[in-house]
Amino acid sequence: MTTSQAPLIPAPGDTRRRPLVVMRGVSKMFSSGTLALSDMSLTVEPGEFVSLLGPSGCGKSTALRIIAGLGDTTTGTIDWPSSRINSKGLPEGDISFVFQEPTLMPWQTVFGNVYLPLKLRGVSKSAARGEIMQTLTTVGLQDFAGAYPRELSGGMKMRVSIARALVTKPKLLLMDEPFAALDEITRQKLNDDVLRLWHETGITVIFVTHSVFESAYLSNRIVVMKARPGRVHADFPLVTSLSRDAHYRTSEDYRQACEKVSNMLLEAIGGEEH
Amino acid sequence: MTTSQAPLIPAPGDTRRRPLVVMRGVSKMFSSGTLALSDMSLTVEPGEFVSLLGPSGCGKSTALRIIAGLGDTTTGTIDWPSSRINSKGLPEGDISFVFQEPTLMPWQTVFGNVYLPLKLRGVSKSAARGEIMQTLTTVGLQDFAGAYPRELSGGMKMRVSIARALVTKPKLLLMDEPFAALDEITRQKLNDDVLRLWHETGITVIFVTHSVFESAYLSNRIVVMKARPGRVHADFPLVTSLSRDAHYRTSEDYRQACEKVSNMLLEAIGGEEH
Amino acid sequence: LDEVSYGTNWLAQAEHGGFYQAVADGTYEKHGLKVTIVQGGPNAANRALLIAGKVDFYMGGPLGDMDAVKQGIPLISVASIFQKDPQVLLAHPDAGVEKFEDLAKMDTIFMGKEGYVTYFEWMKKNFQGFRDDQYKPYTFNPAPFIADKKSAQQGYLTSEPYEIEKQAGWAPKVFLIADAGYGSYSTMITTTQQMIDKKPDVVQRFVDASIEGWYNYLYGDNKAANDLIKKDNPEMTDGQIAYSIAKMKEYGIVESGDALEKGIGCITDERYKKFFDSMVAIGVEPADLDFKKAYSTKFVCKGVGMALKK
Amino acid sequence: MATTSLEGNPPLAPPKPGFFGRNRDTLLRTLIPVGVVIALILLWQAIITLNSIPQYILPGPLAVANSLYNDWGTLWPALWVTTQITMQALALALIGGVGIAIFLVQSKWIETAFYPITVILQVTPIVAIAPLILIYAPTTQVALLICAFLVAFFPILSNMVQGLKSVDHNLLNLFDLYGASRWQTLLYLKLPSSLPYFMTGLRIGGGLALIAAVVAEFAAGSAGAGSGLAFRLLESQYRLNIPRLFAALILLSMLGVVIFMITSFIAWLGLHRWHESSLKREN
Amino acid sequence: MATTSLEGNPPLAPPKPGFFGRNRDTLLRTLIPVGVVIALILLWQAIITLNSIPQYILPGPLAVANSLYNDWGTLWPALWVTTQITMQALALALIGGVGIAIFLVQSKWIETAFYPITVILQVTPIVAIAPLILIYAPTTQVALLICAFLVAFFPILSNMVQGLKSVDHNLLNLFDLYGASRWQTLLYLKLPSSLPYFMTGLRIGGGLALIAAVVAEFAAGSAGAGSGLAFRLLESQYRLNIPRLFAALILLSMLGVVIFMITSFIAWLGLHRWHESSLKREN
Numbered sequence A, B: 001m002t003t004s005q006a007p008l009i010p011a012p013g014d015t016r017r018r019p020l021v022v023m024r025g026v027s028k029m030f031s032s033g034t035l036a037l038s039d040m041s042l043t044v045e046p047g048e049f050v051s052l053l054g055p056s057g058c059g060k061s062t063a064l065r066i067i068a069g070l071g072d073t074t075t076g077t078i079d080w081p082s083s084r085i086n087s088k089g090l091p092e093g094d095i096s097f098v099f100q101e102p103t104l105m106p107w108q109t110v111f112g113n114v115y116l117p118l119k120l121r122g123v124s125k126s127a128a129r130g131e132i133m134q135t136l137t138t139v140g141l142q143d144f145a146g147a148y149p150r151e152l153s154g155g156m157k158m159r160v161s162i163a164r165a166l167v168t169k170p171k172l173l174l175m176d177e178p179f180a181a182l183d184e185i186t187r188q189k190l191n192d193d194v195l196r197l198w199h200e201t202g203i204t205v206i207f208v209t210h211s212v213f214e215s216a217y218l219s220n221r222i223v224v225m226k227a228r229p230g231r232v233h234a235d236f237p238l239v240t241s242l243s244r245d246a247h248y249r250t251s252e253d254y255r256q257a258c259e260k261v262s263n264m265l266l267e268a269i270g271g272e273e274h
Numbered sequence C: 001l002d003e004v005s006y007g008t009n010w011l012a013q014a015e016h017g018g019f020y021q022a023v024a025d026g027t028y029e030k031h032g033l034k035v036t037i038v039q040g041g042p043n044a045a046n047r048a049l050l051i052a053g054k055v056d057f058y059m060g061g062p063l064g065d066m067d068a069v070k071q072g073i074p075l076i077s078v079a080s081i082f083q084k085d086p087q088v089l090l091a092h093p094d095a096g097v098e099k100f101e102d103l104a105k106m107d108t109i110f111m112g113k114e115g116y117v118t119y120f121e122w123m124k125k126n127f128q129g130f131r132d133d134q135y136k137p138y139t140f141n142p143a144p145f146i147a148d149k150k151s152a153q154q155g156y157l158t159s160e161p162y163e164i165e166k167q168a169g170w171a172p173k174v175f176l177i178a179d180a181g182y183g184s185y186s187t188m189i190t191t192t193q194q195m196i197d198k199k200p201d202v203v204q205r206f207v208d209a210s211i212e213g214w215y216n217y218l219y220g221d222n223k224a225a226n227d228l229i230k231k232d233n234p235e236m237t238d239g240q241i242a243y244s245i246a247k248m249k250e251y252g253i254v255e256s257g258d259a260l261e262k263g264i265g266c267i268t269d270e271r272y273k274k275f276f277d278s279m280v281a282i283g284v285e286p287a288d289l290d291f292k293k294a295y296s297t298k299f300v301c302k303g304v305g306m307a308l309k310k
Numbered sequence D, E: 001m002a003t004t005s006l007e008g009n010p011p012l013a014p015p016k017p018g019f020f021g022r023n024r025d026t027l028l029r030t031l032i033p034v035g036v037v038i039a040l041i042l043l044w045q046a047i048i049t050l051n052s053i054p055q056y057i058l059p060g061p062l063a064v065a066n067s068l069y070n071d072w073g074t075l076w077p078a079l080w081v082t083t084q085i086t087m088q089a090l091a092l093a094l095i096g097g098v099g100i101a102i103f104l105v106q107s108k109w110i111e112t113a114f115y116p117i118t119v120i121l122q123v124t125p126i127v128a129i130a131p132l133i134l135i136y137a138p139t140t141q142v143a144l145l146i147c148a149f150l151v152a153f154f155p156i157l158s159n160m161v162q163g164l165k166s167v168d169h170n171l172l173n174l175f176d177l178y179g180a181s182r183w184q185t186l187l188y189l190k191l192p193s194s195l196p197y198f199m200t201g202l203r204i205g206g207g208l209a210l211i212a213a214v215v216a217e218f219a220a221g222s223a224g225a226g227s228g229l230a231f232r233l234l235e236s237q238y239r240l241n242i243p244r245l246f247a248a249l250i251l252l253s254m255l256g257v258v259i260f261m262i263t264s265f266i267a268w269l270g271l272h273r274w275h276e277s278s279l280k281r282e283n
């Protein structure tokens, strides 16, 4: 699969538009006493594809959850300047979240789990069926629509979770290591699917990954975090004029991007006991 | 970290010793009707480091569980020619298993979870403490001994599970995508730790992974599985005279191994809708 | 001393006074008995204990005894301390109930299950207008009766009228069922055939001593007995005891009919048969029941203790 | 480790546990309890014979069976009345228990304030407040149901509260994220996820509803034609008709077991596709 | 979204919820129920005044308080007796319920065969078999405890069975793999993992043990000096001493609430570190 036409990737920091999310000096301390984030600031513009990297336990998931409005901050604020805020303090509008764990409802079939966000919007089952089956086909689970989560392999569960996030065609897509449990070929395909979605609909993606290659392949901005306490170590754009396809993977641009990300990551972890 | 001396890697199929595990024509059909494995045969010799690769949902986890004696087969047999079998039909002796999911006891701290296999053997807590703390240090969790699983990040939970498997110094180590949730640097370190353990103690490792690079780096034998139904597609040794360290990663041997594995994997998935 | 136990049908009260009297003043001991009184209560199972041999005597009644005969259980009553059953029905004073028959006009009659299966059957057969749907269970709390003018409730002559008057401030109309023609014996001394066969003298001595106790209780100094009652049942008040004794005397509960000539406790064949026939007539007992197995006149009607009456 | 089946089924065939296999299972599932019951009856007879216990203390199985047969005309309507009250009590307890539980988990303060009150309702002895209920309930039937409800609702409530509070926090996050309303979260997440607890509550509640029906009848019931097993029990006891007492007891027990089997079946229906407690371990 | 605390605490300091904050919490936790109780008492008084209900039907709070004070000499020993029986019944029910539950989950066949029998034990009306128990129990005390046990054990048993069956299959696999003995699996896996169910059972069992003590006393208790609240209740009812009846009821309720608070606290102790039901949602 290749992305046929590559629209211009919007450069990060496009000042004509209001930022989508602004994290200002956010700290998060859990009641257990762990300081997961300390004074972290991050501004995400609409249309960006941000990859979040960092050592295990550095606070990526916590940051992502806080961006989505789940959980209070200990200090600091989150703003969604271009969204309305609903009664629960969460931004209204089309956010989807792929959690690090599949987070499926065990009492629902695969179909039922993917149907959930549409059901919550009042879409009838019959109206949703086509969409759902198509999304399931995207993740290669069209034959398992009637299976229950516990009849699935680890990777399949994760794919259900991805399908659930994609089925609503969200404007902001938050993904927490969505492809870690998938084989390289499936992963590659889903990478391309997400990229195409991003290109075609101009959505914003914030993407946590451990794979340097994946981050370099997908994103136009990389944020590397440092651990204990979690904070931003490096934040830089990845600009390329190439369309991101099989060719890009063998390009010099890509190699350089990988190296840069890799070095930053090493820096972020460097000196720490791991 | 490097492996200082590289002992000769025992060649697979060393006929002087009896095989450790023999799977003969194993099929596994779940009551849901899914045929997870079909007529799969596999012989693992003592001292091998076998990597199991294959598309998501092809039956790797199922095969691994069956090898460990968990769950009946529908047809076919499992033998552990060199182990005694206990009353539950499980092979006696030191098997450790890192499940695909962390599988931690939520009511126990990290320490308690890692202590479990030792506790089951009757080792007292004080006698086990040193060992446990050392293993926790290996996985970088020495500071979280008192934390409960739900206070950990995804990668940290997985590391607890790895520590639990390593703490008993097992003779057979079964690992189901143990490092998928870890950042590349931690992953690399743990790769080296497992390799060193394998070198130093001559244990047998069966290792499920999605990472071609990881499998090529670690194992001396690769088994690639095909899906629907799960079966062995390719089974070949990876012999190299180099010691597996940072240098190996840039060697031609490694590049070739990666390419071979990658091709086999593509072949196994090829033609399938994924 | 022979140790025997007597299970009563309720908490210690003046209606058991004679037995406590005999314990308190040593009458039993004089007859060579050491008697333990086992109090009954709302749900006590003293009759079951008698059947199982865990008590030696029980405060039974003729219907229970006849039930036992029917079931082939060898229970026998050897004395009947009360000649009249003190069961009453109560009505509000201003509810227009003048005669016993008027109770049939009430919407509700609160009564225990025992009453329902015994005298209520009798009432239904002998009076017009009593119906099953009048029945509601009586949990020994008169409040529902007090709250509902169109209701009646069962009671013990010596207890409920007193309490209701005290609490509600008005005296309920009292109808003694016995005076309406219900000829049941009451507060009997019931024992097992085995006891009669093996230790007839113990039975005789217990009956005699109890009768003496009753004379002493009614006509002598009963302070010690009352103290014992109050010890077993701390709720009991002197006012209640005095009221009970007065009512027992007023209505001839203990002494009327045969008892006047032949002494307290007397059972006669004619009286028993009359009651049995009335039960047969309303279908409560089968006509072919050998009711004579239910009692024995051997131990009573001998004028024992009549001399104690002053 | 099974080997290929003798009929030479292709290993790819979907798993039909085999007509015989399935039948054997159902057979065993019914045969075993029946066997146990027969064993108990024999034991019962043996105890009576060995200790020569007279019938009026503990009647033998034969006498009870006899009474069951002879008094069927009295017992059957009573059983029917009790069954009806039980079902109504159970329905009330379910509605009330689940409803109050949902109310209680709305906030920690509501729980702190009102959970103790439900405890008070539970521990108040029916027999003590039956008169009050009798006074203020419009009909005996209503009084009966109030009593029965008070006896049976708490276990359902309590299990439901625990179930509603045990919802996976990650799933709660998910629902929040998708902007689910309170009502949607309740309907699609909290209620299904507390099913295992609810089912336990249902199982306890089923038995308790039967007890409730009996207790309520003791305390507030009516007699005569419309009376249930409770009344027949007391009557038999009073009449010293012990075989009939035991016949009534056995009917009660059987009703209890039937209710238990029905609630167990409902639990199985609701859980067998997804919850550990009703799933066979396959690996 | 809080902002940095005014005292300028370094953001790295461990989270001290603040003395005031914590005190406020405990304060609210006690104030709210107390407030509710006061509101209820006022409501009670209002109902009585508005409907001019006579004291012998429903006494006012003042009359009850009076009786509580005046009759303390009778009520206190009765309360103590009831408390003792309750505790013994609860202990028995816990041991019996958990023990039988462990026995039942040993195999599907055992469960099929014997679970219904426990149902029979549960639904058998105490009042009907009390005479039998009285006959065969060596002392009244023992009879009382048997009755109480029969009333209270089932919810604990039932919750425990569900809990023991709800163990994560993956963890079971893990224990099998490490060659854990049955006993070890029970002790280290099944029992801890069924704690949330057990705690619900305990909470129900606590209240039910109190009911059991009352019922047992009704059915098998002795009268007079050594009697508990149940007896005082009946007695007051019989004497139409309704204020005292309500005083006894209130003591019972208070005992029930205290037991509930204790069992809730135990549940919190066992679960607050790890189980969803007792954890604050933090993200």
Ligand SMILES: Nc1ncnc2c1ncn2[C@@H]1O[C@H](COP(=O)(O)OP(=O)(O)OP(=O)(O)O)[C@@H](O)[C@H]1O
Residues within 6 Å of the ligand: A030, A031, A032, A034, A035, A036, A054, A055, A056, A057, A058, A059, A060, A061, A062, A063, A100, A230, B150, B151, B152, B153, B154, B155, B156, B181, B183, E282
């Ligand atoms: N519920 C919680 N209670 C207490 N501490 C928590 C909780 N969740 C996370 N933490 C802590 O916060 C820190 C950051 O966790 P987080 O899950 O954000 O890490 P992460 O970057 O996503 O790691 P990974 O790559 O392993 O998933 C960790 O040290 C973890 O122990």
Ligand SMILES: Nc1ncnc2c1ncn2[C@@H]1O[C@H](COP(=O)(O)OP(=O)(O)OP(=O)(O)O)[C@@H](O)[C@H]1O
Residues within 6 Å of the ligand: A150, A151, A152, A153, A154, A155, A156, A181, A183, B030, B031, B032, B034, B035, B036, B054, B055, B056, B057, B058, B059, B060, B061, B062, B063, B100, B230, D282
């Ligand atoms: N408990 C179960 N009940 C029914 N089907 C199951 C069960 N567990 C696994 N399967 C099915 O068996 C097949 C193989 O599953 P398995 O978990 O072995 O895959 P896997 O190779 O480990 O995949 P992944 O890489 O995604 O973990 C899948 O199709 C899955 O749906």
Ligand SMILES: [Mg+2]
Residues within 6 Å of the ligand: A060, A061, A062, A100, A176, B153, B154, B155
């Ligand atoms: Mg994470």
Ligand SMILES: [Mg+2]
Residues within 6 Å of the ligand: A153, A154, A155, B060, B061, B062, B100, B176
């Ligand atoms: Mg797997």
